[in-house]
Amino acid sequence: MKIKVGVLFGGRSVEHEISIISAVQAMAAFDKEKYDVVPIYISKDDKFYTGEILKNIEEYRDIPNIIKKSQRVILQNDEGKVKLYLHPMKLFKKEVDYIDVAFPVVHGTNVEDGCLAGFLHMLDIPYCECDVLSSAVGMDKFAQKAILKEYGIPVLPAKCFDMKKYNKNQKTILEDIEKDIEYPMIVKPINLGSSVGIRKVKNREELEDAIDYGFEFSLRVLVEHAVEPLREINCSVLGDYEYAKPSECEEPINADEILSYQDKYLSGGKSGKDGKTGSKGMSSTKRKLPADIPQDTKEKIQEYAVDAFKALGCNGVVRIDFLLNDETKEIWFNEINTTPGSLSFYLWEATGVSFADLLDEVVNLALKRKREEDTVTYSFDTNVLAGIKLGGSKGKV
Ligand SMILES: Nc1ncnc2c1ncn2[C@@H]1O[C@H](COP(=O)(O)OP(=O)(O)O)[C@@H](O)[C@H]1O
Ligand SMILES: [Mg+2]
Structure with a gap:
């Protein structure tokens, strides 16, 4: 039987549109012999929608229309199976679909920061991203520095x-x-x-x-x-707390001093038929891949990337960005992206891992984590409530 993978994307975030691009790329790349892909789009007002139309990037030019043509659903775990129920509920056709595993492809606040991980954790379904803590720390540029400093990874004060x-x-x-x-x-x-x-x-x-x-x-x-003269080097990491491997390194090329939204998502994309951008998200950034850096610098960056991944307790695929001072050759951890743009598939392709295999590995890591979590006991038999009476303190402890 094929695995039903629910790809969740969108959400109340300034990176909503980039998430749509990353998710549509991923949905197209899954090995269809092995997976049935169920799109789950989260609108900017946090409503969930599903439907085949959500796999087509062209349809997103008119978001109100794509919403009209898809089905609003709510996710619920019913006796061990996570189901998509029509919302509002209909008398006869209630259940639209179900999923075995959730694959969030979300960027930014209110989703990537642990909010969606928490929601999926409560649904008790395996999910393909960092857990609540590492996602939350991954979104806080100060908290991640504080932790990594403890682990001896160089961060700027x-x-x-x-x-x-x-x-x-x-x-x-x-x-x-x-x-x-x-x-x-x-x-x-x-x-x-x-x-x-x-x-x-x-x-x-x-x-x-x-x-x-x-x-x-x-x-x-x-x-x-601000590091000057600056070169930016990014490296993806795939794995979990036990085993993690680094990808090839890339050097994104910026037109301005700061690598801008324009540089990241719009510069390399071909024009679409309507003259608008044909952005391919993070995979359209202008870059040198592999980055043109000495072997020892590359190895140091890969080592820091894996160390940071483990220090932050990550799971799945992340991208870690470094700042390199081109004069002193100092390397600084800049930030982690716990759900990287385009899931960093282009970095893995350059490492010899296809997008389909990358997705497969990430799913397996999520299944492994769930199996391990399920061995932990979360209930504790106690008779503390037997015969309890609330006295004058109104039950305050
Ligand atoms: N300390 C720094 N020195 C020089 N440039 C920096 C520094 N921090 C950030 N930048 C520039 O700003 C860009 C965005 O900063 P970053 O911390 O990566 O935030 P974001 O999460 O928005 O990508 C970087 O890609 C880099 O071009
Ligand atoms: Mg960045």
């Missing part, structure tokens, strides 16, 4: 603060930043992706503006030194 604290103590915070961090600096929202809200600054005035700008996108921002 950073200052992180929230909007209220900043508004109250602006002068002290700015002085504190300037005391410890040299210009030029990078200011970024703590939990976004796709370069949204990020600025490079050279003086106090620009710093203040960039912080205000960052707060438009997140309630916390992070400031760190």
Whole structure:
């Protein structure tokens, strides 16, 4: 019997559209001899939809229309099987489909940050991504640095603060930043992706503006030194806590100082028939693949990538991005993408792993984790409630 894999994508995130591209690419790449792919699109207002039409990228030019033509569903675990039920419920045709395994292809806040992992965990279904903790840490650029520092992985020192604290103590915070961090600096929202809200600054005035700008996108921002002259090197990792392997390294090429949304998703895509972009998501970024770096630098980056993957407790396929100072040759961990754009399939193809095999390995890792989790006891027989009476304390413990 084929495995029914539910591919979940979209969601309430600024990277909604990129997730659609990544997911449609993945849905097309699954080995159809082995898998039945069930698309599950999460709209920007968190509603779930399914239907064959959701596999066709062209249809997404008109999102209200594609929503109209698909079926709204809710997911529920019924006696050990996760089913897709029509919403609102109909008298006779209730169950639309079912899935054996969930494969989230989501980017950004409210989905990739552990929210969707938590939802799937509660559904008690194997799911193909990092668990709640590693997804949440993976979305927080400050938390991940703090953990990786403990593990001896080089991270740039950073200052992180929230909007209220900043508004109250602006002068002290700015002085504190300037005391410890040299210009030029990078200011970024703590939990976004796709370069949204990020600025490079050279003086106090620009710093203040960039912080205000960052707060438009997140309630916390992070400031760190900007590496110059910069080369960016990315490496994907596939595995789990026991065994993880690095991919070939890539060097994305940017048109501006900061690798922008434009660079990442729009620069390499051919024009579509309607003259709009024909973006292929992260796989359309202009890049050098393999990155043109010395063998020992590559091996060091791959080693840090695997160490970071394990330190953060990841599972499945992730991409880890590094900053390389082209003069001093220092390497810094920059950030992790726990669900990378295009699932980094192009990095694995360059490593000799086909997209179909990559997806297959990720599914197997999720099944393995679920089997292991199922050996843990979550209930505890107790008679603590037998004969319980609530006294004057109204049951407070
Ligand atoms: N410390 C830094 N020094 C130089 N450039 C940086 C630094 N941090 C980020 N950048 C630039 O900004 C881009 C986006 O930052 P990043 O932390 O990767 O956020 P995002 O999650 O939005 O991709 C990077 O790809 C790089 O071009
Ligand atoms: Mg990045």
